[in-house]
Amino acid sequence: MKTNEAPGGPLTPEQWRLVNQLAQSLKPAQAGWLGAYFAGLDAGLRLPSSQAGSFMADVGRKLTILYGTETGNAAELARGLAAAVGAKGIECSLSDMADYKVRQLAQEDDLLIIVSTYGEGDPPQPATGFFEFVEGRKAPKLDGKRFALLALGDSTYEFYCEAGKRLDRRFEELGAERLIPRIDCDIDYEDAAEAWMATIIDKIAAEAGSGASPAAGVSSPTAPATVHDKRNPFSATVIDNIAIVGRGSTKETRHIEFSLEGSGLVYEPGDALGIAASNDPGVVSALIDALALQPDAEFEHKGQAAKLAEALTHRFEITTATPRFLDYWALLSEADALKQLLHEDRSGERSVFLHTHHIIDIVRRFPVADIMPQGLVSALRPLQPRLYSLASSHAAVPEEAHLTVAPVRYDLHDEARCGVVSGLLADRAEPDTVLPVYIQSNPHFRLPGDDAPIIMIGAGTGVAPYRAFLQEREVRGAAGKSWLFFGERNFRSDFLYQTEWQGWLKDGTLGRMDVAFSRDGNEKVYVQQRMKEQSRDIFAWLEEGAHVYVCGDASNLAPDVHEALTDIVASEARTGREAAEDYVRSLQSDHRYQRDVY
Template identity: 65%
Template sequence: MTVREVFPEGPLTPEQWQHVQALSRVVGSDQARWLSGYFAGFDAALVRLGQGEVALAAPGAVPAASGRTLTILYGTETGNSTELAKALAAAAAGRGLSAEVVDMANYKPRRLKEEQDVLVVVSTYGEGDPPQPAVGFFEFIEGHKAPKLDGVRFTVLALGDSTYEFYCEAGKRLDRRFEELGAKRLLPRVDCDIDYEEPAAAWSAEIVDLLAAELAELPAQASPFAAVPVAAAASAYDKRNPFEAKIIDNIVIVGRGSSKETRHIELDLDGSGLSYEPGDAVGIVARNDPAAVGALIEAAGLAADAPVTIKSETKTLGEALERNYEIMIASPRFIDQWAGLSGAAELERLRAPENAKERLAFLEGHHVVDIVRKFPLPGIDGAGLIAGLRPLQPRLYSIASSQAVTGDEVHITLAPVRYDLHGEGRSGVASAHLCDRIELGETLPVYIQANPHFRLPAGDAPIIMIGAGTGVAPYRAFLQQREADGHGGRSWLFFGERNFRSDFLYQIEWQSWLKEEVLTRMDVAFSRDRADKTYVQHRMLERAADFYAWLEEGAHVYVCGDATHMAPDVHDTLIRIVESQSGGGRDAAEDYVRKLQADHRYQRDVY
């Protein structure tokens, strides 16, 4: 019998119940009794405040210990901002400050004028755009309906990737806009690259210290909660402590003669306690190709066994480059480092802000090893080489299975990245690791990355799933889940790939689901079977009347795939379908699609 069978979620939201279930798996009996007493005291404090069940059951900021409301707003695409926002709230709680943590996707923007202290954690998507779930929040605050925020104080933590031209632009936009609306800045904005942990922790500590210092100046009775020591939680597997999962299957799922390679990979999570839902991703902590490591060490004129120190730990240079650093894609940070050491005029020129576009074009055409070869530095040591490198980041892959069906297994669908640059074959870090250098039975570190913005609807609401290539992976999980749950809701899949005979991924499974009516409809587009290339958006237009009818009947739309071409083309096609079928103009159609997004009926998982 599970905990869920004994204690249904009651007044908790599904997300809150998820947290309770996750916690129940990692606490012992003593810790459970401690938590029981803690929450009993917490409830008593709420009753004294006159909050009672209202504070627990309904959104709304609990008064901070300083007498001001404290709200932590986050906008996220991959979950990093979520983790940072929750960690910030925990740090604040440890200092007697009570904060409400709210996803921008679920926040009612008109509440802004009622806020007092707002801490913003937001990532940037692509070339300066906000995360997809936060688009509605940005449209409101940057629009003419945004209220004056004269009584609001704020600070912004911006996450981004410096290899993009508009680095941390979403955070910069909110920072500017809050100021324009009259809000007072608590701390200067902090911009974080992909290795965000240390600057984010420093920002979090500084803002908590500032607010806690204000609290200390108030009379003791102003604080509704006393600081409560937090019990040490049992170890859990996550991004910082990944689980060593065994590779139990790794097969090519394209046919003979295919112009690309696509694999179905199964990982064993037995003993991890990890759980996931359809729509989530698995994070894989991969290693760099030893051949690429060797090429970089050779280009730098160094020895693989030369010692280097990373955060007080000594390793060989070869081990550090294989496990700790991004050595393929170069970044502006590396240009800064190498320009400073080499004095190369070309690199110095690329550092200038006005040459941002030229710098990004240079980075697209040069990996780290190419820069080291082009601008050699005789006499450099290992520390000098790694100083400009960014930490090696895990890679996320959409999960292609439902845990209700596969149990302790997690499945992914992967197409290895391979290309030529400067006359040499290059490959993606994680995809090449999985496809070329790991054997069945071996293990690799993994964790689960939740994606609450790509979820099946409750009950039997119809769903329309649009995916190209490996973007079909989460829909396999969706249909496995619906079959396991016995839901009878209609489902429609649009799938695109290159060739019908070789690239119809999971064809037998789709056909089986069609026969069993788990999948109601399927439209396919194989772009290279005909002279005139056909993609999923063309099939959508051909079925425009039915597509719009499904929307009007409450269908939820999902898009998974390439963010550069496929996703924007599908988005534009969705607007065109609404415009042509509703009889309204383009503006009305765009409003319709925005309403779908605001109602969480249009969700995207793009990369």
């Protein structure tokens, strides 16, 4: 039935109107998710009323699922959990920490929390406000409240899953009771997360008296096979791959275009393109040689026979050393130096060691004879996709996706090394190469309405999403003012997309542009200094309702720009530091200050 036809079936006219309105705004993946959710809800509603009633009605407790996410993994798990809870006939609410009204925390009963850790123990940027409230003096006592927490992280960092651990400790300090123990998940989180969700759902369902069978194998609802996502990427062909820096540049930056024709993939400015990784064949060969194994050595993986070279190329992370691999190699090699690093009080040294040694470096430094492929792969993490901010607007190029990529290159132990996927894109993704891709939504980096002013701040490849922003605004004929701050090393060689910015300045799509080329003068100048030079106008734009965006380096650019923004507010508003920080926090809570940093 077409959506504009007269309603039929069992729905009331008002229900049909709501369904019709929702259907017109859905993307394919969202429609698949809703299909699975309503199928589960239908099963719950068909249970006898004595079994199915809501959690609130039967137990007198409100159930809320909260998530804090940077790249979308926690959000995906939370949506899957909400659908699985709904399939048990249990009511719950689902909220992003970025949108959650923190004053509501005192009215909650049971909270299921899924949160990732960003960098060295920090919460996801969109969840910063939630953490500040919970860890601050204004947090309410939570006596009588209950919670369960799933923490996502990366074990190669010293403060592994620290954001989740912080909330776990704080909720206990505030008097809340754990429903089940916290689980910490590495980047291959799927199995551990599924087990945690099954356990908590079984507990809640038992308390609700739903009479439902145990929640074995809980996972996110499976989308139709034709929907391309992280589990089912689209095979995209590289259309073009060109260097966009000039002769003599000290950097290497490339513009890469993919064809999405026939994929059904859609995206919004601010979203990212996920690329399924594969390791450099030269790195694979070197590791196999160091292990004294044969490329065609066979082993069993997930119940099927696999060959070593193929598996190390496409299935496993073979560069970054992890605590899991360190445990394994310390056991095999019996090296005292490695055993010492396993002690709990050596976490800092262990983290430094892991960051300064790839797997092949450990294998060469502490050789072991007679390695079994099965044991080796059990100590390796699955190879994860990488995300790159999209440098194009779907409205402008509906069958394409563009990226701006600077390959990660460095020397380690007297050998040239390269990022897994950035090296793939720079060195092996020639035109007509086919790579598996998918769209990763980023709802925390979105354009406002067409009339709202925007201030875009970025350096290097951090300018990518702003190219998408301006393409989108050009297509839409948006009237809102726009201002770009861009930084790089040298004007002559590193002015990325220069002619495009100039074209948008000429036609008015871009209203203002300030640039900082740090290596052109005797003193280095960065974008935060250009911001301070325009302090009065920036504050005027903020007072007019401007939205501020920051994209780029998390360790230097993001904190320096944040500091500059706070200084600007303090200076122009003639207020104290604390009031300026409150002003900037309000921009964040109102989604007028958004960051995409890495």
